[in-house]
Amino acid sequence: MEKTVSTNQAGLILCIFTIAIKLSALPALMFSYSGNDCYIACFISLVVDFIGTIILLHYIHKHKEKTFFELIRDSLGKTVAIIIQSILLIYFFVKCVLILQELHDYFIATLFEELNPIFFIIVLGLLILYCITKDFRTIGRVIQLVFWPTLVGITFTLIFPIHDLQIEKLFPIFEQGFYPIYKTIARTTFAFGDYIILLPLMGKIKFEEKSKKKLAFIMCGTLSFVFNFYIVFVGSFGKFSTSQTLALGELPLHNTTPATIGKLEWLTIVIWTAILLLNAIILAIATKDSFDTIFHTSDKNIGTIVITLGIVTTLSLTYLQLEKVIRFLVSPTFATIIGSMHIAIILILIISSIICSKKTNCRSSVTKNRRVKKC
Amino acid sequence: MQKKLQENITKIQETFGNSKELIIKEISSMKTKCAVLYILGLTDTTALSKLVVKPLLESHIKPTPENTPTDILTICEAESETDEQKIISALLKGKGILFIDNHPEALILGIDKFKERSPEEPPTSTVLKGPRAGFVESLKTNLSILRKIVATTKLRTISTDVGTHTQTTVTIVYIDGLADKKIVDSVKSRIESIQIDGVLDSHYITQYLEERKNSMFKQIGNSEKPDIVASKLLEGRVAIIVDGSPMVLTVPFIYLEDIQSSDDYYSNNSRATFVRWVRLISMMISILSPALYIAVILHHYKAIPLKFLITIINTTKGLPLTPFAEILFVLLLFEILYEASLRMPKYLGLALSIVGALILGDTAVKAGLISPPAVMIVAISGLSIYCIPDQAPQLYLLRLLFTFAGGALGFFGIIALTIFFLMYLSDFDSYGGAYFAPIAPLVKSDLKDAIVRSNIVNMKNRPKSFNKNMKNKKRQGEINGKNSIH
Numbered sequence: 001m002e003k004t005v006s007t008n009q010a011g012l013i014l015c016i017f018t019i020a021i022k023l024s025a026l027p028a029l030m031f032s033y034s035g036n037d038c039y040i041a042c043f044i045s046l047v048v049d050f051i052g053t054i055i056l057l058h059y060i061h062k063h064k065e066k067t068f069f070e071l072i073r074d075s076l077g078k079t080v081a082i083i084i085q086s087i088l089l090i091y092f093f094v095k096c097v098l099i100l101q102e103l104h105d106y107f108i109a110t111l112f113e114e115l116n117p118i119f120f121i122i123v124l125g126l127l128i129l130y131c132i133t134k135d136f137r138t139i140g141r142v143i144q145l146v147f148w149p150t151l152v153g154i155t156f157t158l159i160f161p162i163h164d165l166q167i168e169k170l171f172p173i174f175e176q177g178f179y180p181i182y183k184t185i186a187r188t189t190f191a192f193g194d195y196i197i198l199l200p201l202m203g204k205i206k207f208e209e210k211s212k213k214k215l216a217f218i219m220c221g222t223l224s225f226v227f228n229f230y231i232v233f234v235g236s237f238g239k240f241s242t243s244q245t246l247a248l249g250e251l252p253l254h255n256t257t258p259a260t261i262g263k264l265e266w267l268t269i270v271i272w273t274a275i276l277l278l279n280a281i282i283l284a285i286a287t288k289d290s291f292d293t294i295f296h297t298s299d300k301n302i303g304t305i306v307i308t309l310g311i312v313t314t315l316s317l318t319y320l321q322l323e324k325v326i327r328f329l330v331s332p333t334f335a336t337i338i339g340s341m342h343i344a345i346i347l348i349l350i351i352s353s354i355i356c357s358k359k360t361n362c363r364s365s366v367t368k369n370r371r372v373k374k375c
Numbered sequence: 376m377q378k379k380l381q382e383n384i385t386k387i388q389e390t391f392g393n394s395k396e397l398i399i400k401e402i403s404s405m406k407t408k409c410a411v412l413y414i415l416g417l418t419d420t421t422a423l424s425k426l427v428v429k430p431l432l433e434s435h436i437k438p439t440p441e442n443t444p445t446d447i448l449t450i451c452e453a454e455s456e457t458d459e460q461k462i463i464s465a466l467l468k469g470k471g472i473l474f475i476d477n478h479p480e481a482l483i484l485g486i487d488k489f490k491e492r493s494p495e496e497p498p499t500s501t502v503l504k505g506p507r508a509g510f511v512e513s514l515k516t517n518l519s520i521l522r523k524i525v526a527t528t529k530l531r532t533i534s535t536d537v538g539t540h541t542q543t544t545v546t547i548v549y550i551d552g553l554a555d556k557k558i559v560d561s562v563k564s565r566i567e568s569i570q571i572d573g574v575l576d577s578h579y580i581t582q583y584l585e586e587r588k589n590s591m592f593k594q595i596g597n598s599e600k601p602d603i604v605a606s607k608l609l610e611g612r613v614a615i616i617v618d619g620s621p622m623v624l625t626v627p628f629i630y631l632e633d634i635q636s637s638d639d640y641y642s643n644n645s646r647a648t649f650v651r652w653v654r655l656i657s658m659m660i661s662i663l664s665p666a667l668y669i670a671v672i673l674h675h676y677k678a679i680p681l682k683f684l685i686t687i688i689n690t691t692k693g694l695p696l697t698p699f700a701e702i703l704f705v706l707l708l709f710e711i712l713y714e715a716s717l718r719m720p721k722y723l724g725l726a727l728s729i730v731g732a733l734i735l736g737d738t739a740v741k742a743g744l745i746s747p748p749a750v751m752i753v754a755i756s757g758l759s760i761y762c763i764p765d766q767a768p769q770l771y772l773l774r775l776l777f778t779f780a781g782g783a784l785g786f787f788g789i790i791a792l793t794i795f796f797l798m799y800l801s802d803f804d805s806y807g808g809a810y811f812a813p814i815a816p817l818v819k820s821d822l823k824d825a826i827v828r829s830n831i832v833n834m835k836n837r838p839k840s841f842n843k844n845m846k847n848k849k850r851q852g853e854i855n856g857k858n859s860i861h
Contacts, residue, residue: 006816008816107787111786111787119783119784120787123784124791127791127794130795130798131794138798138802139798140816141801141809142798144811144815144816144817145811145814146797266678273790274790274793274794277790281794
């Protein structure tokens, strides 16, 4: 059976991938740069993400039979394709480790008084080792299964604080001008550009009549949700937002409504944990996919073992150092590199598509000429 | 076979080791020697005398294998055969064999008769409303029951004998035009490739049909109820009936089949939907309740509301066992009671309930060995398992695994194990049907009969979850002309 990802599954993968990293450490971080204007910075970044998604979707649809690697290889050559795929591998790998570190800190802040690092890393390692033997279709199906309870859980997280929401905390806007907003956007590039996850899905999505519109709609819905979350977050915590380092965990914990109903916040916490874990698995699968594409190993287990060992080792070496990792990610140099990469990927895709189309046209015209001669 | 009658008789006798159960009745018809062979107890001797022996003795025509079935015998089922193995196999299945001197062919006579129970309501799937008939151990009867329900000429059967020593007949049943031919061929080739001494029940076949041989999860559907099997055939599934087993297998199997019950279709659709949700929730309760209890007690006591926490602390104070050991002990106790109640003679069942409920439960709590919350949690979980009896074996195992995960790693362990199993099962396709279809992958048209049960009037299309290439998509008619299946 052909293992393809349906539009629905691709949309949900994109959705989960987009929200996961944005609702944990990021809100507090953005607030530290631009104060209550952080939701405006977030809005601008989300709009850029949406535009990027639309462009990517257009080209992915145009070359739906080809994977990203095949498209680059056919247009820019094998060496360039390998270099770009290697950059993607590192990108997915770093994001995966970052998510797992956030997951750990989220556990410490919400679920556990003390978390045995050996247990945590071993269990995660085993789970990732198993999960990356699967493909995007499988993870897509799992997300389809957990999506509705997840949506209900997170919607509750957004609805409950509305009672305590103070709109005045969102104002005044542009108090310090546009620079802090610009700085926020420039420094937090690591948390945006989620359309990149569409690249490993390229050539695997089963496009139907309205697939492009459907995917764009899902992305639009997801980004609107993220924006609303930032409004609720800033509106709830105000100037204390900087200290709420795990936004989605803190929001229900500091809210009176779920506790009145009866510890309902724990449900959200558990759901959010599952989302972070699923997101890490998506990234691990994408990393393994890139590894297999680059090294073309006949034995698929090599990629599985190498990636798992890589994740486990990096996680062990950077254990309890999420702050340091984030500080590195928001450093001007690294943030610029990541931001440039987001744009470069789109440009590369456009250029490759143009070259590829020209080559195809050339080939077809050559064939036509030959036919004419024969006639 | 040989031409000479005596040689054939001797050969058969030798094959059976001169068994006394092999009865040989030699007769002469129009001066031609004949012999009727059968096995004592497997054959209807009255019918044999009336329909075979008497017509032969009274015949005015010289018998030959060609004219006997049509001109002499009054029996309907008589088939000419020369292959020795087939003749022996027929004898073993209760058929009568007629040899005629100077002819190498034998006539296989359909006069087998076994004592069989009546099609009563099966104990594994009792219903409040709807048909109560169940399958029996006879393949013939089961097929006739199915034919009576699915009265279409498109109902097809393919039979094969499986088992070197038992030669059990296994019959594949499907509706031509509805079932996917690829699935039928796949089932057929798998059954034909079975190399086994004997098939004593359909579960022997199940293990050969499963895609993942060592999986603890159910991969093949089964039912003892003809109405359920008939409905599955009408949806385009393939049924496998094994002679000697009342349990009929069906493929492809998807998880939601077990959440559904035949009652659902004989009651109001709102009620059916509600009951399906209850089953789904009880399935989750059965797996997760001991695990969640142990996780919150050991790792996340903050998640328990204060009043409830105080109650738990008061009841668990001074217990000799740790909460983890305590819940494992209660689970083990429950398993022992369950096993004992299954194997124990019926008249001891009541006594066992008293022993289980009063002595082991109440006294153990009073003695301070286990706490009431632990007993309550395991009892609720145990009851919930039986909301979906077909899933019971795997739910027991899952409950144990999740309890270990919850005990060792709290919510994190439970979440990790859930994701592991979801990944494992989502990757799994049984004969082209995804395990969690129609939810994952999403098949919108099939959602009308999934967790929600729509009105039958609205369920116009046959399921697409496992049969994407089905030509007759509409449920009404189209198989055998208009309204052939009502």
